[in-house]
Amino acid sequence: MRCAVLGSGNIGTDLVVKLLRTPGLELGALVGIDPDSDGLRTARDLGVETSHEGVDWLLERADEYDLVFEATSAWVHRRNARRYEEAGLTAVDLTPAKVGPLVVPPVNGDEHLGAPNVNLITCGGQATVPMVAAVASVCEVPYAEIVSSVSSRSAGPGTRQNIDEFTKTTSDALVTVGGAGRGKAIMVLNPAEPPILMRNTVFCALPDGYDEAAVAQSVVDMVARVAEYVPGYRLKNEPVFEHDRYRTPGGEVGSRVVVLLEVEGAGDYFPPYAGNLDIMTASAVRVGTALAERVGAPA
Amino acid sequence: MTATSTASDATASTEPERAFRLTDSTMRDGSHAVYHQFTTDHVRAVVGALDTAGVPVIEVTHGDGMGGSSFTYGFSHTPETDLLEVAVETATRAKIAVLFVPGIGVKDDLREAADIGAKVARIATHCTEADIAEQHIALAKESGMEAVGFLMMSHMIQPADLVEQAKKMESYGADCVYIVDSAGAMTMDGFKARVGAVKSAVDVQVGVHAHNNLSLAVANSLAAFGEGADQIDGCTTGLGAGAGNCPTEVLVATCEKSGIATGVDTFTMMDAAQDVVRPIHPEMGIIDRDGLTLGYAGVYGSFLLHARRAAQRYEVDVRDILIELGRRGMVGGQEDMIIDVALQLRREGDTAR
Numbered sequence: 001m002r003c004a005v006l007g008s009g010n011i012g013t014d015l016v017v018k019l020l021r022t023p024g025l026e027l028g029a030l031v032g033i034d035p036d037s038d039g040l041r042t043a044r045d046l047g048v049e050t051s052h053e054g055v056d057w058l059l060e061r062a063d064e065y066d067l068v069f070e071a072t073s074a075w076v077h078r079r080n081a082r083r084y085e086e087a088g089l090t091a092v093d094l095t096p097a098k099v100g101p102l103v104v105p106p107v108n109g110d111e112h113l114g115a116p117n118v119n120l121i122t123c124g125g126q127a128t129v130p131m132v133a134a135v136a137s138v139c140e141v142p143y144a145e146i147v148s149s150v151s152s153r154s155a156g157p158g159t160r161q162n163i164d165e166f167t168k169t170t171s172d173a174l175v176t177v178g179g180a181g182r183g184k185a186i187m188v189l190n191p192a193e194p195p196i197l198m199r200n201t202v203f204c205a206l207p208d209g210y211d212e213a214a215v216a217q218s219v220v221d222m223v224a225r226v227a228e229y230v231p232g233y234r235l236k237n238e239p240v241f242e243h244d245r246y247r248t249p250g251g252e253v254g255s256r257v258v259v260l261l262e263v264e265g266a267g268d269y270f271p272p273y274a275g276n277l278d279i280m281t282a283s284a285v286r287v288g289t290a291l292a293e294r295v296g297a298p299a
Numbered sequence: 300m301t302a303t304s305t306a307s308d309a310t311a312s313t314e315p316e317r318a319f320r321l322t323d324s325t326m327r328d329g330s331h332a333v334y335h336q337f338t339t340d341h342v343r344a345v346v347g348a349l350d351t352a353g354v355p356v357i358e359v360t361h362g363d364g365m366g367g368s369s370f371t372y373g374f375s376h377t378p379e380t381d382l383l384e385v386a387v388e389t390a391t392r393a394k395i396a397v398l399f400v401p402g403i404g405v406k407d408d409l410r411e412a413a414d415i416g417a418k419v420a421r422i423a424t425h426c427t428e429a430d431i432a433e434q435h436i437a438l439a440k441e442s443g444m445e446a447v448g449f450l451m452m453s454h455m456i457q458p459a460d461l462v463e464q465a466k467k468m469e470s471y472g473a474d475c476v477y478i479v480d481s482a483g484a485m486t487m488d489g490f491k492a493r494v495g496a497v498k499s500a501v502d503v504q505v506g507v508h509a510h511n512n513l514s515l516a517v518a519n520s521l522a523a524f525g526e527g528a529d530q531i532d533g534c535t536t537g538l539g540a541g542a543g544n545c546p547t548e549v550l551v552a553t554c555e556k557s558g559i560a561t562g563v564d565t566f567t568m569m570d571a572a573q574d575v576v577r578p579i580h581p582e583m584g585i586i587d588r589d590g591l592t593l594g595y596a597g598v599y600g601s602f603l604l605h606a607r608r609a610a611q612r613y614e615v616d617v618r619d620i621l622i623e624l625g626r627r628g629m630v631g632g633q634e635d636m637i638i639d640v641a642l643q644l645r646r647e648g649d650t651a652r
Binding site for chain 2 (some may be wrong): 246
């Protein structure tokens with residue numbers, strides 16, 4: 001499947017490095033808007049065609065491509081989405097624009113393969129929705145909450161201006177993809193040096209009579225499934241169960257499970273602390289690969 | 300009785316003379332000290348008493364700002380919008396303020412606060428991350444509110460770096476930029492250097508928010524005033540995170556003795572503290588080992604009660620948790636890491652045994 005990446009920032013450039021070693025996905029070009037961007041330079045050095053003429057350059061050559069990965073910003077993607085569809089390009093959206101259905105590979109990766117546009121939520125969503133879905137697969141989750149902490153250095157201007165979109169899109173995904181009754185997402189930037197690895201904490205409210213062993217096992221199994229495509233994704237501690245009186249938006253409960261996660265990046269374009277970038281691009285490659293396999297498979 | 304004559308002469312239509320603007324945050328920072336269990340009755344009584352005393356700005360929000368009610372920070376007893384409505388109804392002279400932390404709250408929360416009648420929005424970021432507040436400062440202004448940029452944990456960076464962040468907030472439209480000692484870790488020299496540097500670099504007002512973990516909150520606030528601070532925060536009886544804030548009634552009394560006009564009546568303020576706020580948390584003001592540890596190690600004050608709970612649950616030492624959080628460079632909002640640290644300490648303890 002022939003693909004292009006739009007957006008030559010941290011995410012787009014990291015994705016280029018991953019696509020170059022992905023069978024089934026043939027990377028045609030990295031398209032940006034700043035001729036001096038480090039991303040375009042890096043891609044050229046890797047032998048990838050580049051343009052700094054933006055989405056118009058790509059659309060003029062739309063028939064040379066099947067798939068576009070959008071790594072710009074939410075408002076840019078909202079503007080571009082219709083044009084891709086009209087040009088017959090399938091879009092995998094790495095911004096929090098939420099134009100297409102929300103996708104997390106191990107949870108609902110197979111459900112939207114025919115859609116013209118799929119959305120990868122946020123880095124925090126890719127890291128935490130699988131945990132909520134794991135708990136929700138063995139008991140009701142009336143309320144789920146996540147905290148994502150990323151190093152300040154790994155948060156570019158897009159992330160910083162999109163912080164509301166981050167929390168809202170992630171909260172939505174905890175419910176619509178994760179299966180929680182209600183959801184809340186929190187994002188924190190931490191400037192410590194050396195930079196912190198991406199951390200995510202997932203809290204799920206648990207109903208009376210939940211099965212502790214089943215919840216813990218489901219979480220551990222799901223961590224292994226995410227780690228298949230994000231090797232640095234891991235638990236910092238086995239899931240812990242805490243008991244108190246919690247007046248959650250999904251109703252009062254007496255217990256919660258706390259899942260403490262760390263995501264170390266593969267260090268493709270950005271250093272390993274930026275697990276937040278790595279999990280997005282790894283998820284994008286996973287979705288792109290599934291699309292390519294579907295097209296390649298006999299009808 | 301000069302103390303009582305100042306406020307009784309003041310009427311709703313004429314602003315009393317004052318050398319700086321006082322913001323009382325009992326109903327916001329104090330939320331931390333009571334596990335976010337404030338009720339509408341608390342708000343009615345406290346806002347009423349502070350308004351009568353002449354406090355010009357009163358902040359009412361969950362301790363971690365709008366949308367703070369959560370597993371991570373503690374669920375509110377009463378929805379903060381209900382508390383805000385009662386505050387707006389109760390205040391006759393005072394402006395009601397809200398705290399908002401980008402990444403925790405969302406823009407709709409700010410719009411709602413403006414609709415209810417909040418007049419001041421304080422937009423808080425970690426002291427190095429001012430640029431995540433750009434949209435929220437702009438929205439506060441569009442919604443007709445005064446916008447205050449609130450740079451938390453200001454002890455963690457040097458004055459010159461703080462100046463850069465303050466200038467960003469000014470450029471987004473903030474009417475005032477605050478230097479916030481969230482860890483109660485700064486001494487008077489630290490405050491003087493930062494207020495002096497920021498004051499000389501921005502055209503907007505400069506404010507300070509002090510905590511009392513090193514027993515310096517009033518002294519630090521006066522030192523900041525000496526460098527030109529235009530706005531100063533207090534909490535009545537100190538009710539707030541960690542060992543508490545700059546106690547409003549003590550600040551007001553000290554200012555009067557020093558000839559600094561606050562516009563607040565000293566005896567009425569003392570009565571508000573003793574009769575209205577003190578009963579909510581009688582032991583407030585004690586600087587115990589844990590509170591002192593926050594100031595000593597430069598740890599975010601709101602971590603304290605969460606750390607105590609985790610210490611009890613996982614049978615580890617509170618001070619060990621706080622010191623490790625400081626060593627890791629955890630910032631405001633990372634309360635989830637308290638569980639992480641407690642579990643790590645327990646694992647290390649098990650290994651040592």
